[in-house]
Amino acid sequence: MADPAHSVAKLDGVKKSFGAVHALDGVDFSVRSGECIGLVGHNGAGKSTLMSILAGTGSPDEGLIAINGAPQAAWTIQRARALGLRCVFQELSLCPNLSVAENTRVSHAALNGWGGARRAADLIRTSLDEIFPGHGISPQDIVGDLAIGQRQMVEVARAFTVTDDPLHLVILDEPTSSLDAQTARQLLAHVRRAVAKGISCILISHILGEIIETSDRVVVMRDGMVVADAAAKGLTRETLVAAMGGAHLRDKTVRSDHKDAQPLVVAVPGTIGLQARRGEIIGLAGLAGHGQTRMLMQVFDAAGRQGGVVQVSSAVALVAGDRQTDGIFPLWSIAKNISVRSLGALRRGVFISAEAEAAMAVDWREKIGIRTDDLNNNILSLSGGNQQKALFARALGSDAQIILMDDPMRGVDVGTKLDVYDLIRAEAQRGRTFLWYTTETEELDNCDRVYVFRNGQIVAALDHSELTEERILQSSFAEGAA
Amino acid sequence: MSDLAAKTARAPRNTGRLLRTMLPALSMTLILLGIAWLNPRAISYFGFSLMLNLAIPIALATVAQMFVITINELDLSIGTFVGFVGCVTATWLHDAPLVGVLVLVAAIGVYAGLGALIHLRNLPSIVVTLGMSFVWQGLAILILPKPGGSAPEWLTGFMGIKTPFVPFPIIAAVVIALVVHFALMRSAYGAVLRGAGGNQQAIGRAGWSLLKTKVIMFALTGTFGVISGMALIGITTSADANIGNGYTLLSIAGVILGGGEFVGGRVSPIGAVIGALTLALAASPLLTFMNIPPDWQVAANGVILITVLAARALIGRKGG
Numbered sequence: 003m004a005d006p007a008h009s010v011a012k013l014d015g016v017k018k019s020f021g022a023v024h025a026l027d028g029v030d031f032s033v034r035s036g037e038c039i040g041l042v043g044h045n046g047a048g049k050s051t052l053m054s055i056l057a058g059t060g061s062p063d064e065g066l067i068a069i070n071g072a073p074q075a076a077w078t079i080q081r082a083r084a085l086g087l088r089c090v091f092q093e094l095s096l097c098p099n100l101s102v103a104e105n106t107r108v109s110h111a112a113l114n115g116w117g118g119a120r121r122a123a124d125l126i127r128t129s130l131d132e133i134f135p136g137h138g139i140s141p142q143d144i145v146g147d148l149a150i151g152q153r154q155m156v157e158v159a160r161a162f163t164v165t166d167d168p169l170h171l172v173i174l175d176e177p178t179s180s181l182d183a184q185t186a187r188q189l190l191a192h193v194r195r196a197v198a199k200g201i202s203c204i205l206i207s208h209i210l211g212e213i214i215e216t217s218d219r220v221v222v223m224r225d226g227m228v229v230a231d232a233a234a235k236g237l238t239r240e241t242l243v244a245a246m247g248g249a250h251l252r253d254k255t256v257r258s259d260h261k262d263a264q265p266l267v268v269a270v271p272g273t274i275g276l277q278a279r280r281g282e283i284i285g286l287a288g289l290a291g292h293g294q295t296r297m298l299m300q301v302f303d304a305a306g307r308q309g310g311v312v313q314v315s316s317a318v319a320l321v322a323g324d325r326q327t328d329g330i331f332p333l334w335s336i337a338k339n340i341s342v343r344s345l346g347a348l349r350r351g352v353f354i355s356a357e358a359e360a361a362m363a364v365d366w367r368e369k370i371g372i373r374t375d376d377l378n379n380n381i382l383s384l385s386g387g388n389q390q391k392a393l394f395a396r397a398l399g400s401d402a403q404i405i406l407m408d409d410p411m412r413g414v415d416v417g418t419k420l421d422v423y424d425l426i427r428a429e430a431q432r433g434r435t436f437l438w439y440t441t442e443t444e445e446l447d448n449c450d451r452v453y454v455f456r457n458g459q460i461v462a463a464l465d466h467s468e469l470t471e472e473r474i475l476q477s478s479f480a481e482g483a484a
Numbered sequence: 485m486s487d488l489a490a491k492t493a494r495a496p497r498n499t500g501r502l503l504r505t506m507l508p509a510l511s512m513t514l515i516l517l518g519i520a521w522l523n524p525r526a527i528s529y530f531g532f533s534l535m536l537n538l539a540i541p542i543a544l545a546t547v548a549q550m551f552v553i554t555i556n557e558l559d560l561s562i563g564t565f566v567g568f569v570g571c572v573t574a575t576w577l578h579d580a581p582l583v584g585v586l587v588l589v590a591a592i593g594v595y596a597g598l599g600a601l602i603h604l605r606n607l608p609s610i611v612v613t614l615g616m617s618f619v620w621q622g623l624a625i626l627i628l629p630k631p632g633g634s635a636p637e638w639l640t641g642f643m644g645i646k647t648p649f650v651p652f653p654i655i656a657a658v659v660i661a662l663v664v665h666f667a668l669m670r671s672a673y674g675a676v677l678r679g680a681g682g683n684q685q686a687i688g689r690a691g692w693s694l695l696k697t698k699v700i701m702f703a704l705t706g707t708f709g710v711i712s713g714m715a716l717i718g719i720t721t722s723a724d725a726n727i728g729n730g731y732t733l734l735s736i737a738g739v740i741l742g743g744g745e746f747v748g749g750r751v752s753p754i755g756a757v758i759g760a761l762t763l764a765l766a767a768s769p770l771l772t773f774m775n776i777p778p779d780w781q782v783a784a785n786g787v788i789l790i791t792v793l794a795a796r797a798l799i800g801r802k803g804g
Contacts, residue, residue: 059689080691095689097682099749104675109690114672144501146682146748 009071010035010171010202011056011087016065018051020383025051026062027226033171038193038203040217040234042210043246044415048226049206050092050385053173056204057089058082070170086170088161090177092206092386093326094153098146102126102156105145112165129159133192134185150180150324151290158189162196171202178207179412182290182441183475190216208415209442210239222246243416267404267435268301269313274460276453278404278435283426285449286439288478290409293458294439295323298406301437305404316435319343319402321393323409323439329393330381337363337377339392343400366395371421387414394422398429405429407438411445423448443471454478503799508742508758511792515765522773529651536653539764540643541566541716543657545731546738546760547664547753548708551701553739554668555681556747557602557609561617562709562735565591566728568620569713574633574723577714581636588710595706596699603698617732624725631724635717643718657757664753677701681749737789738763741796763789 012032018025026048033039043049054060056067058079067074069085096105103123107113113122123141130137134155145153154177161172174193178186193203193216207213213220214237222230222245230245264280276297278284286294302320304312322329331339341348341359348358363377370391374384381389390410397405405426411419426436426448438449446452452469454462454477462477519535520527526535545562552559559565569588577584598616602609645652668674680687680697688694712731717723740746741762742755766788771781 057689078691079689083691089689091689093685095683095686097679097686097749099682100675100679104679105686107672107675108679108687108692111672111691118672119670 008035009033010069012066012068012071013052013056014066014068016052016055016062016067018048018055018060018062024226026055029065029223029226029228031056031221031228033202033204035170035202036197036200037219038197038205038217040213040220041204041206041223042208042213042220042242043223044387044417047223047246047415049223050175051226052223053089053175053204053206054091056082057087057091057173059089084167086168087173088169088171089173090157090161090175092175092179094150094157096145096153096157096160099144101142101144102139102148103141105156106141106160106163109160110163110165110167112167125163125165126156126159129163130155133159133162134188149291151182151185154180155185155189162192169201171204172196173204173206175206176208176412177205178209178212180290180409180441183443184289186212208419210242210416214239214242246416265315266313267315268437270297270300271311272460274453274463276460278437280403280435281430281433282450283430283436283438283448285446285452286437286455287443287446287452287474288455288461290441292455292478294455295408296458297455298408298437298439301404302406314404316403317401318404318406319397319400321390321397321405321407321410323407323412325386325389325393328408330389332380332382334381335378336372336374336381336384336392339381340366340377340395340399343396343402347401362399363395366399370395370398370425371418387418390414391418391422394425398425403433404435404437407436407440409439409441411440411442419445443474446474504743504796505752505755507792507796507799508752508755508762511741511795512758512762512765515762515770515788519765519770519773522770526769526773529649532654533651535765535769536651536657536761537719538716539761540653540656540660541712541719541728542731542734542738542764543660543757543760544708544712544715545728545735546742546756547660548705548712549735550664550739550742550744550751550753550756551704551708552609553681553736553744553746554678554749554751555698555701556749557698557701558736558746559613559705560610560732561613561620562705563728563730563732564617564620564624565706565709566713566716566731567723567725568624568627568728569710570717570720570723570727571624571628571633571725573639573714573717574635575627577639578634578636592703592706592710595709596703599698599700599702600695602702603695621725621729628723628725631722633723635721635723639714639718640721643715657761661754661757664757668751668753678749678751681747681751734760734763737793741789741792743796762792 009032014030016026016029029052031052041049051060055062058077058081061077067077074081097108100108103119103126106122106126107118110122127141130139137155139148139152139156145156148156158174158177177189181189190212193205197203205213205216214234217234220232220234220237220242221228222242224246266277267280268276268278270276286297288294298320300312301314302318304310305314305318331342337360340363344362345354348354348362350358367377372384372388372391372395374388381392384392394410430436440446446469450466452464452474453460454464454474456478464473525531545566549559549562569591572584572587576587598612601607602612647655668677676687676692677697677700680694684694687697713728716727720727738760739751739756742752742757742759744751744756767785768781771784776784
């Protein structure tokens, strides 16, 4: 690799606390030029905090930052950008009311004056074409109209555009969380190309396979510290998970219990209809945005209504995937965010019982492990994965017997995922039915039956026993055209 | 939730957007058709000059309001501010131009300061500007306790220009709309200003100062408020402390009618100007021609407003 003395960015003894929580407890971290670093760790391990400090959006309580060997006294976003650092943040940083081209202009002060709009459009189109061939996004599209995966593509493509500021280091925080498998591969291939050109990358992801494949070096964080730092070659998922101190990876569960005798709770007619029985976990697979979410919405709308084409026999609750838009109430506390689906059950007389509400929140904090010292804190004080746990608690704590999940594991760490999988299986044993849309093929192992979607239609129904990644991909891309 | 494959989603999305952009023009056309049907003679150079006489100050106040709405704020003081500017224009600007100019510049400075205060202290703009509306009203009454004063002659001269072929108010409206459109919708910094309404974190992370965007937008509101007040006095030739009170709600309605939204940085300068003209036309000319007695005109005006806004909401939902 490159000369080890030439570090593009170096952090020394960085500490940062939020109230009583030590988010970063003395972190040393460095990136060499032309290197891709994989950064992994549980939710709340401090990855995002570390990256926000590196990108200049957060300032450390203690510690030194050096760029290209020069210590930086006043480290700001402006300075970081001028020195060639870019960051694709976990929560997307695009303005939904602006077009793709205008969003590009916003991040490049050089695209001003006459013709700036055209140059911005050309710049972002070139970058999108290079990274995501066949992306289907026009620079004139308004960002708010794009699906979440497309927005993520725009944000990534924008980070790789260059005007007059140099580009040395790109931080990608969960860049693939909303992308389908094919687009994610395009992105990771581009990261390798960029690295070959001498640009450094930091890749944060909970999908350990892509970290190991893409990175040169992997840094593992736990509880605000770097606990391992090793060449990616030779690492395996198991060693990484062990270093993260997380739950062990389980063997694939073998499913033997037959649920065919259970009553049907969801029935959607079609060429291949969707059916779910009591206690079943049903997977919705296929490329992102091919009608899975719409199916969930159909089921959601049909619940509690008689006589429609879609038959749903019990109350439903939804776990949103795009949690900023569809999931959380950003002004409410954690407890209120958990209890909002169950207010009817928490009533004493005509009023909501504060004790019952608090008890429910505390109960679910224990069950699902939400990392907070006070449930009355604002929901936004939680890290992304913990916000998602609160949304799970909201759905699972309700009286709903059918739980719809709209790719809920975006940006959630392995440990949390395994905990939630266990919880889902336990709840299914107790007779709850899950409809689970996921973009991660591994998660489908938890399902009794998987329906593959293409262009808004179900094109295949696969039982657990016949489930393989190849079969799903085959069905997703059938007829040779995507 | 737009989770359809991109191709299938695009077509209806664009028709919805097109309808929504066309709605301000469409509603104005409807009102004009109504007027033409009720009184064909109104559709003439003289008729438009008369009907749109007061539309220019309303359009300017609407554009002023649009600037703060762009960044998710609201200015409830624009009406009394226009009244205050009117009183300054009809007194000091006429008697001691230098003092008048200084006072008006200082007033814009106050607006800029409010923007900074609202940003730094994280205050709700509704509360701050509601308070300020009483301040402006009080100052206006201090300056001009009873209706009177007189407009500077150059101002009445300017507002009374007789342009060939196309009436002056229409030309003025087109100029205002185009100037603001290019500044806000086409320029690079305009994108930043609108972006601050869409996702202020994103703007901050791109290295722009959010304080600066707020200060600039409030200063622009103040500036257009001043121009609006001066234009109003140029037409009416004398002032009254309450002259602009109706402008607060008219300006908000104009922005919304013109396709703007209260949050999210979605605004349209051209739409806002058309919205203001529509309101001005619907306000009295149309209703007078319909033989609705003046006592009922305000209520009838409200019904027109609700109808147009409801149509907008319906189209917006279909297109969303």
